[in-house]
Amino acid sequence: MAVDIKKYSVTRNACKLCTPLGAALAFSGIENSVPLLHGSQGCSTYIRRYMISHFKEPVDIASTNFSEETAIFGGGLNLKRALDNIITQYKPGMIGVATTCLSETIGDDVPMILRDYKAGKKLEDLPAIVHVSTPSYRGTHADGFHNAVRAIVDTLLPVSEDSRYTGEDTTGSSKLVNIFPEMVSPEDMRYMKEIISSFGLKGIMLPDYSERLEGALWFEFKRIQEGGTKLSDIRKMPSASGSLEFGRILAKGESAGRVLKERFNVPLYNLGLPIGVNETDRFISALNEITGVETPDAIKKERDRLIDSYVDGHKYVSQARAIVYGEEDLVAGIVSFLTEIGIKPVLCASGAKSGLLESVLKDINPDFDKSNALIMSGADFVEIEEIAGRLKPDIIIGHSKGYSVARKLNIPIVRVGFPIHDRFGGSRILHLGYRGAQQLFDRIVNTIMENRQEASDVGWSYI
Amino acid sequence: MPDPVKEYMDVLDPEEFKKEVLSKYPTKVARKRAKQILINRPEGEPVQEIGANVRTIPGIITQRGCTYAGCKGVVLGPTRDIVNITHGPIGCGFYSWLTRRNQTDPSTTEDGHNFMNYCFSTDMQDENIVFGGEKKLRQAIQEAYDIFHPKAIAVFSTCPVGLIGDDVHAVTREMKEKLGINIFGFSCEGYKGVSQSAGHHIANNGIFTHVIGTDDTVKKGKYKVNLLGEYNIGGDAFEIERLFEKSGITMVSTFSGNSSIDFFANAHTADLNMIMCHRSINYVAEMMEKKYGIPWIKVNFIGAKSTAKSLRKIAQYYEDEELIARVEEVIAEEMPEVERVLEQIRPRTQGKVAMLFVGGSRAHHYQELFKEMGMIPIAAGYEFAHRDDYEGRKVLPDIKVDADSRNIEELEVHPDPVKYNPRKSPEEMEGLKKKGFEFKDYEGMMAEMPGGTLIIDDISQYETEKLIEKYKPAIFCAGIKEKFAIQKKGIPMKQLHSYDSGGPYAGFKGAINFYHEIDRMVNSKVWSYIKPPWKKNPELSARYAFVA
């Protein structure tokens, strides 16, 4: 159901971040890569600052550092100087160039500048350079992320020439599978890889910042943190037995998985983010289909334990009313999970406005209409607060920016997604798979319980 | 007496460090950085010239932010009752939304307005970039007015705005007329300066032009002062206010911690301006002196001794026995607790080495606290300061004006025909100066640091790494962007922008908080787990400062 609320032209307390942030995050998931934002330095600094406060890890994002002159005469020279300096300083395998509002507004022709740059150099001295156009006046950080992932595949895997692209599996014993995990946590990424290898598959995850954005202490100086998808692995993607791409909204548009399908005929499995039992079942079934192998016992048991806990815990949460906000695909995943444990999403909000959220929620749950849940696209937190005040939900589920709403209305909040900068361990939150559902379920049940316990006049110490 | 700094630095030759770092840069970059990395002159000699406030080289990862960040985020962000509208795409506004830990207490203004939790943005879309965003801005101002009926609305331009030709000043003028409240705009597009510093200047000009002097109400109080360049991170301003109140000093306004636009409006009724952060706010003090005749002095409330010194300086300015006596009483009341805590802590902190790379004044001010703990600041530098913050204001006439600085308007200021009122006659000023009292003077960081220490401007991530590797400080102070890279190396790291959600650290109580915090950090046990039992690597102890 669409929301009836006065619409403002000003955005108050946005529920979205800017496009190059998503691109920088995606680029950070490639081994030995340096993200470079083409614009003035403030954007890089702000975006680094934001990512660092969530991941609590070093994040390096370079800038082409526009001055007023650059803004007037164009950024070609700055871009070339920045590439030179990054190459000498970092010796990267890849540089991911994302534009900002500034370079987009002045209309810098980045592909041309890059062609020109490469023309003056020996190709073997250069890292791979991937460019993505990410003006923030178009889309949100989620779009920046997806577009960057697609640009990586698109640039590194051109259509023609190479005989390696047979569509056949050429890696010997284990089958290859591509996985595009969406903007999930490092912990989610690690778990997805674990599942894939438990099926005897070799998974190529793009991007993979599970180590780089959650690593160990350093025993020596590191120009670029370890980890990330290897470029050599990306080059193998065309020969995979299938691509698993998470995100039902993403599936409706251009995507990396689609590029691989159209160019190299790699079968594409469009899946929702595997949050909760239903969406995870679909994910596991896809793996069954690709491998012809039965689900490993350990995973089956995880599912069994999860269902057992649903049975034990459902009465504490059933009929509870929730507000969910965040990236559209995350909202879709969380709503799918909530519905199965009997929580009623009363408001599903996102700062993005693909126009697809409602239909996707209906795809996931045909009864969605009957729930009378409100759906809000292009939402900001003042609007969310206003509606939350009317709806009086029992729980709020989303990232840190919803905290002020939760505080004002005195509703407990369970933090998921990105950014989480008022808590510790945002990178270690597990959302995906049966194990992720288990953790979400426990956290949600306990939060609701804690709230009731605190509100109780007599107090109680057993459940 | 043996000089601990000299001993330390002699072993770890700073010249050698400099050479090593520069050798990794391409020639052009090395030449530029060579001017920004100095080994402080031997004590007694005049300080050298440092390269500062120059553009960061494209592709080098810097701590610095943009002009918009300095204007909206730093200077005007902490004022609670101006509705700040970011005119631009969503990111710039989002990233500056409550990211600094400015605190405020709205109970001291009648209307209780506090909009600091709100982040307004025109959230420009494609069509605004193509057809211009003035219409949307006008709507946004109207909406902000309708929702809150604030006393004032300020508009901050981000990078695309200047390029598509939106005239924010025309829009704000028009809306000011229409709505009858104070509305003003800032052309603080991010690319305008080399760092946030340009934004400070633009903000200073704006407040001076549009706000200061618009309300002539004179507050009660014998000793009326403004505190400039104090942003109430972690409640610092509350502690300073407590001390002023105790001393009988009336704070007319703070720029801009715990502030209201009402306080700015009659700031010109104060009799003394005190500057904490020289970099971000000296322009307002200079302009107020010219226009209203209010002298300014440099103070520092970071460090117990500096706090005492600054309080005495205020009393001395007024040349008033009663105030002088009262200030002494306050100091005598506050100091014993400071001494008691220091006595406990000093055995655990004495002789340990600190590094500070942050901001435009904090890297200097916080050295006081470390010195009180017996710790040694051996390397320091600013993120966005200018030469005068390093070398002292005496170099001001020699600073070259480059294209970037020319971008920022220098307001022409003259004595106000009605409101100009020199608080001290030239003779009185002279008299005070003879007694060693310094007006409008800032000596800069280098003058106060021992010889042989390292001074590095706009330090890069790479230089930070090298510094840590070589000198293994007991603690490193910077901001959140540097925090985790430093901790990765097993070095405790204290954030001096947001205080890692601690504070206050100003004044006497703040000093005590800081001593405890640093003690906890440099003596923490976590570092002892770095070496796993299966690692029999003898090199480990050489690489990590804390593996014994």
Ligand code: SF4
């Ligand atoms: S200008 Fe654009 S890219 Fe830069 S911070 Fe603002 S919204 Fe993001």
Ligand code: SF4
């Ligand atoms: S677009 Fe400009 S104003 Fe906005 S963050 Fe980037 S540099 Fe700063």
